[in-house]
Amino acid sequence: MVDKYIVETHNPTMLFFASLVLLGVLMLEGMLQLLSSYFSNLLAQSVIRDLRQKIIQHFLTFRMSYFDRNPVGAMVTRVVSDMEAITEVFSSGIMEIISDLFSLLFILALMFWKNWELAWMTLVPIPFLLIATRIFARSMKESFQQERVAVTKLNTFVQERLSGMAIVQLFNRQKQEYQRFEKINEGHRQAHIKAVWANSIFFPVVEILSSVSIAFLLVWGALHVSGKTDKEIRSMYGEIFAFTLWINQLYRPIRQLADKFNVLQRGTVRAERVFDVLDEEEEIQTGGTLTDVDFSADVQFRDVSFSYVEGQSVLSHVNLTIHQGETVAFVGATGAGKSTIVNLLGRFYEHNSGEILLGNVPIEQIELYTLRKNIAIVLQDVFLFSDTIHNNITLGDPQYSRADVMEAAKAVGAHDFIMKLPDTYDHEIGERGGMLSVGQRQLLAFIRAYLYAPQILILDEATSNVDSESEVLIQRAIDKITDGRTSIVIAHRLSTIQKADRIVVMEKGELVEMGTHEELVVLEDGYYKRLYDMQFFNQQAEKDETI
Numbered sequence: 001m002v003d004k005y006i007v008e009t010h011n012p013t014m015l016f017f018a019s020l021v022l023l024g025v026l027m028l029e030g031m032l033q034l035l036s037s038y039f040s041n042l043l044a045q046s047v048i049r050d051l052r053q054k055i056i057q058h059f060l061t062f063r064m065s066y067f068d069r070n071p072v073g074a075m076v077t078r079v080v081s082d083m084e085a086i087t088e089v090f091s092s093g094i095m096e097i098i099s100d101l102f103s104l105l106f107i108l109a110l111m112f113w114k115n116w117e118l119a120w121m122t123l124v125p126i127p128f129l130l131i132a133t134r135i136f137a138r139s140m141k142e143s144f145q146q147e148r149v150a151v152t153k154l155n156t157f158v159q160e161r162l163s164g165m166a167i168v169q170l171f172n173r174q175k176q177e178y179q180r181f182e183k184i185n186e187g188h189r190q191a192h193i194k195a196v197w198a199n200s201i202f203f204p205v206v207e208i209l210s211s212v213s214i215a216f217l218l219v220w221g222a223l224h225v226s227g228k229t230d231k232e233i234r235s236m237y238g239e240i241f242a243f244t245l246w247i248n249q250l251y252r253p254i255r256q257l258a259d260k261f262n263v264l265q266r267g268t269v270r271a272e273r274v275f276d277v278l279d280e281e282e283e284i285q286t287g288g289t290l291t292d293v294d295f296s297a298d299v300q301f302r303d304v305s306f307s308y309v310e311g312q313s314v315l316s317h318v319n320l321t322i323h324q325g326e327t328v329a330f331v332g333a334t335g336a337g338k339s340t341i342v343n344l345l346g347r348f349y350e351h352n353s354g355e356i357l358l359g360n361v362p363i364e365q366i367e368l369y370t371l372r373k374n375i376a377i378v379l380q381d382v383f384l385f386s387d388t389i390h391n392n393i394t395l396g397d398p399q400y401s402r403a404d405v406m407e408a409a410k411a412v413g414a415h416d417f418i419m420k421l422p423d424t425y426d427h428e429i430g431e432r433g434g435m436l437s438v439g440q441r442q443l444l445a446f447i448r449a450y451l452y453a454p455q456i457l458i459l460d461e462a463t464s465n466v467d468s469e470s471e472v473l474i475q476r477a478i479d480k481i482t483d484g485r486t487s488i489v490i491a492h493r494l495s496t497i498q499k500a501d502r503i504v505v506m507e508k509g510e511l512v513e514m515g516t517h518e519e520l521v522v523l524e525d526g527y528y529k530r531l532y533d534m535q536f537f538n539q540q541a542e543k544d545e546t547i
Contacts, residue, residue, distance in 0.1 A: 003238035036099060044090030048083050051274065055079060058278055064348040065308070066280075073156025078277055081151055082270040089267030097264065100253035107250045115239060121216045122247055125209040129254065132209075136202040137265065143198065144269040146191040154188050157181060210251040217243050288365040295374040295455035296324050297359030299345070299486065304354035306340060314340050316509045317354070327487040329497035331528065332506035338490045340509075342458050345488070346375055376454035380461035382445040384433030389418060390425040392433070393448050400451055408451040412477040414443040446477040457487045494532050503528065 001022075005015040055078060067075075111119035161168060161177055168177055221240050299322040306315040315337045322328050330338040343349045344356060347363060356363045363371060384392050393408070394400040405425060409415040417440060421427040433441045449457060459478065475496060478489070491497045498517040505513035505520070505528045513520055513528055520528040 001238075002241045006237075033099075036096075040090060040096070044087045047090055048087045051086065052079060052083055055274060055277055058280070062280075063350070064343070068308075071156045071160070073159035074152050076159060077152050077155045078274055081155065082148075082274050085267045085270035086274065088263045089271075103253045104250065107246050107253075111243065111246050111250075114242065118217070118220055118239070118243060121220050122213045122243060122250075124216055125212045129206065129209050132202060132205050136198055139198040140195060140265050141269065143191065143195040144266045146194065147188075147266075148269050148273065150184075150188040150191040153184050157184050206251060206254060210247065213247045213251070214244060217247065288363075288367050288371075290361060290366045291370045293361055293366050293370065294359055296486075297361075298323050299456065300355070300357040301341075302355040302357065304344065304351050304356060306344060306349065306351045308349070314509050315344075315351075318509075318511060320504065320511060322486060322488065324486055325484060326501045327482050327489060327499075329489040329491060329500035329503045330506060331491065331494065331497070331503060331531065335508075336506040337509040338506055339460055342377060342460050342488065342490065345456075345458065346377060347371060373452075374455040375458065376449040376452050376456075377458040377460060378442075378445045378449050382433070382441045384429060384436075384441055384444065386428070386431045388423075388426045388428055389421070389444065392429065392444055393451060395448070404451060405447070408447045411480055412443060412446045412450055413480075414440075414447055414477070417443070443477065446481060450477075450481045455485060457482060457485055459487070459489045459491075461490050461492060494528075 001015060001018045005011045005018060059075065108119070111122070157180070161181070168174060217240065301318045301320040304315055304318045305313065307313045314335075318337075318341075330341060332338055340349075344351050345363070347368060350364065358366065390402065390405055393405050402425065406415060409418055418424055418427075427435075429435050433444070436444070459482075478496070479499075482489075489497055489500060494517075497503060500517070502514060503517060503520055504511055505526075507527060513523070513526055520526060521532055523529055
């Protein structure tokens with residue numbers, strides 16, 4: 001355009017049409033960028049959707065020991081923040097990097113095709129740019145690794161403090177916790193400052209080198225002007241004009257590549273943590289294959305030993321048979337191993353040695369879904385979701401209708417209190433059921449257990465935190481749901497287990513006494529008798545004090 005329509009012919013009409021062609025090329029470029037942006041973002045969202053589903057599915061297969069060791073905030077970071085960084089790799093990273101590389105190669109080809117000597121002259125600063133890029137990349141990787149650790153600490157701290165806000169306020173720890181947050185937040189800031197410094201230095205360096213390339217172009221032009229005629233000099237206008245634009249187009253993708261490289265680096269660092277989780281195989285709880293199992297058989301513990309931490313035994317050579325339809329209660333001091341029995345039977349943890357049998361079938365050979373479908377556990381700390389009462393009872397299972405839920409609630413004795421709520425069974429109970437009392441939350445757990453009609457029922461200290469009035473309702477619910485099924489009851493309040501068919505006393509991971517309430521309470525110097533007398537006298541003292 002410069003040589004033919006400006007310098008030689010001075011033809012404004014052809015210059016106009018050539019400009020229109022150039023405008024059409026630019027519009028085509030814009031359309032291709034739009035399509036590239038749309039499909040790269042579509043690809044990114046599809047990849048992240050699949051990755052999120054895969055990592056959640058992976059979490060669901062892990063043993064409970066994995067969740068004991070890893071804070072919830074760190075796992076939330078994997079699923080949310082780390083995934084967002086990976087999204088950027090696909091949406092504005094890989095596709096645009098490929099585009100910029102094509103643009104870079106095309107511009108270089110044009111430059112060498114037009115004038116290879118001038119092309120080499122303008123590329124003299126490139127080795128310095130490569131060195132600067134290498135230093136920049138190394139600095140950014142270190143920064144992103146620090147940022148990764150800082151984000152995890154920040155998320156973990158916030159998640160724990162918000163969940164435990166009642167404790168923070170109850171013990172007036174607001175000021176101290178805020179100061180701790182300030183330190184963690186400052187660490188997060190410092191992790192980003194290093195990246196800010198690297199960017200602040202690198203991009204001016206790119207601009208300077210771009211200007212140096214143009215300077216070499218001007219030097220070349222000055223050297224070639226000497227001794228030439230006016231016509232020969234005019235013939236150089238277009239070439240110099242083209243190279244000036246090409247230099248800008250050459251360094252523009254280089255600057256963009258540096259930006260995208262940052263995105264790629266951050267995504268790579270975050271992806272390492274995501275794939276560390278996906279590559280975790282040792283924590284996966286392998287399920288059995290047997291589905292046709294008779295759950296009405298006896299439960300047997302044969303020489304079972306277990307430890308949460310290697311070398312610190314929690315259960316030692318436990319031998320016990322729980323007959324079908326029998327209610328067996330476990331008592332003992334905190335840490336005696338009572339809840340561990342529950343964890344092993346539900347296969348939340350795997351026993352270290354010995355056998356746990358259902359009839360003659362080892363429980364590790366039973367498919368996990370089948371095993372847990374036939375075992376219901378009511379825990380001391382009832383977990384409820386931020387949802388309706390109906391959905392918390394059914395856990396979203398569509399096979400249970402409203403009529404089924406109401407029938408179960410009436411059987412347990414909780415229907416009346418539910419009907420007094422503003423929206424009855426559709427009442428939203430808030431996070432972890434915070435809008436309900438402890439006793440009401442416990443009753444919902446009993447309805448859930450009753451509705452699922454398990455063959456084996458486990459009650460883990462289900463009455464330890466409730467008031468006397470709620471305990472009466474819960475005791476009725478216990479009598480109702482334990483009727484006719486194998487039941488394991490763990491309790492601190494001995495008044496709730498006196499009707500049990502057998503009471504097993506545990507101490508330091510061993511079975512030390514076994515029998516009915518009447519048999520154990522008459523044993524001289526027996527552990528159960530001491531525990532019963534202690535609770536009886538404490539209750540009597542409380543009554544006398546009240547009077």
